[in-house]
Amino acid sequence: MLRPLSTQIVGSYAKPHWLGRHERIHHLDGSWWRPEADVLEEAKQDAALLAIYEQERAGLDIVTDGEAQRVAYDRHFLASLSGIDMMDAEKQAYVSEVETRKRNAEVAEMMEHFQLNPKIVGPIEWVRSSAAKDLEFLVAHARRPVKVNVVGPLTLLDRLADHHYGNPRDAAMALAGAINKEMLALEKLGPAVIQIDEPAFHFKLSRAREFGVELLTRLVEGLSTPVIVHACYGYSLYAESKTANPTYHEVAEIIAASPVQGMSLEYEQPGHGPELLKHTGDKHVLIGLVNLGSREIETAEHVATRLRAALEVVPAERLHPCTDCGMWFLPRAVAYGKIRALVEGTKLVKDQLG
Template identity: 45%
Template sequence: MWRSDVPYDTLATQLVGSYAKPQWLVDLSKPTAIDQSEWWRVPPERLPAAQDDAVLLAIADQERAGLDYVTDGEQRRQSFSGYFMRLGGIDTENWSDRYGEGARRTSDVADYISIRDVSRLRTGMMRMGPTVIGPIRWEGPLSVADLEFLRRHTSRRSKVTVIGPATLAVRIADRYYGDMGRLMLALADALNQEVRALAAAGADLIQIDDPELHFNQSRVRDWATEALSRTVAGVEARTAAHICYGYAQNIASKRVNPAYAEAMRMIAASDVDEISIEYEQPGHEPDVLEHAGEKAVILGLLNLAPEAPVERTEHIIARARAALEVLPPERLRLAPDCGMWFLPRERAQRKISALAAASRALLTELGL
């Protein structure tokens, strides 16, 4: 677990999770394809080797940039959530309406995004999800082999991401529990076994991705903090929880909204060690960091909008320096806003290089 009296991770740089995916590996225009053959460009018999190669490229780019933590770029995943729908009790072959027959999909952030983006959120396909048909259970490791491959190919500290219980609960169709709280806590207990397995396999930092704490806050609020704490209970590694405004290529309009601060407070009350937040593209100011409680903050300082230019190192330094007016250096980390899977690799590499350079400059400035 992270200890506030040890400045081990001061201004540590890292991805949120995903990194640019090679176009020879995936069809970036079909991220929601149900048929896997529409997403992966490589034949099934060659796919594992191709994914290995993509992971090695992602590792090389992160190391070349100088990041302190390295992920596998999530090169084996089509989505950050679907990868963990393989828990027992979830039927991934037969999908159902997640909102109930005739119900209208809603979002707590609909008033803060454009009409175009709201329509994307409410598309018919996004109503459907794998179906919970029995007790949720962990039947064995889902991502441990991915971590082991990563650790064999880097000497840097390793970071791995796992879906959060609130987000997974919202994205599946419950036909068994009949109660959001019971479903979330069952998912938390199952995911806890995955997180423990990752810690036992040597993960240095395990991040719980739970953006629905922001998007569908009213549906998950009552159980969010307990579910997060149960997800990381007994874990012998540092843990974080990530919330965001949605992938930049999907949600083009991002405005600061009060639900985000409330989501931060939910995480701050939980047993995770760090809060990972999107900060740059929505235009947050340092005052939002006051909602982090005593947690360390992984601060998103790279705007990932498809048209956004590569950040100047001086800009990143200025934004981080302002954050240091609220947080002490040992509680601040630097990262992109969110996942980078849809960006061109060359631009992604330049962005994370600027991030690492900013961290080094700030450490020198602070005499660390």
């Protein structure tokens, strides 16, 4: 399913400003959307078509719907669950390395809202799919194999105030069970890859160490579609510069010890090198080769050089050029330039490999 050097993005593509008010991404009230209710569905689908078109035009091997139909990658899934009180939100200390690096007043205001977390008030159950409709649309309109994203349980737990389970492990396992049901529903629609977005494996490393493998084992129960775990440094929107975290390789090791097929690692912006890839076991590895914290477009040669060095550690059969993380906040021309560079750089390497 994942052919050698399959180029792709992490998930989100530049979201049009006519679609959403970017500064309201973390609000819980749906005020992100700009189109009025009677044209909202049409607008979301048009935005998804645009994202699919640009990825295919750039030449990516696997495409997403740009996550154009969801406000945020994490809270999107709450629509699938029972046991959550969305109206009763609680302000929680949300401690994470990247999110505390508030870049400016606007970002600080966004993060204020981010810390308002809906409550878990009863047993978590999966009641309906939140992504099936979007995936159906993607499958119907993409000409290339597709990828769909779901949020990971540790990350989702960080967006909730638990008043029911009483400890992080039980709450996360319950969320994993529900996300597993979502993935089983999505699998029926035939995506080439399902990706679990799990930045909390990085930010809450102690939890990942303690029960990360158990969580991933539960998540993929009964699935046959390749599953990739994305563990990143958070959106570049909140951090123009990122420094390599000396414990990031441990995240790779935890994923490598689990039954998932692969991992998606942030590589370009924090300046990681091939050393990190020695910790990925025998998994497929998606590495970010374009820096989303900068609006400068990388050259194809730069991408090719970084990719060649990575190929010294991970063979082409298991290595896949990607973005570091999501691109929703970037101007479309910048996002397009970067994915084009990714494709061109990969082509240079492929031509050389024959």
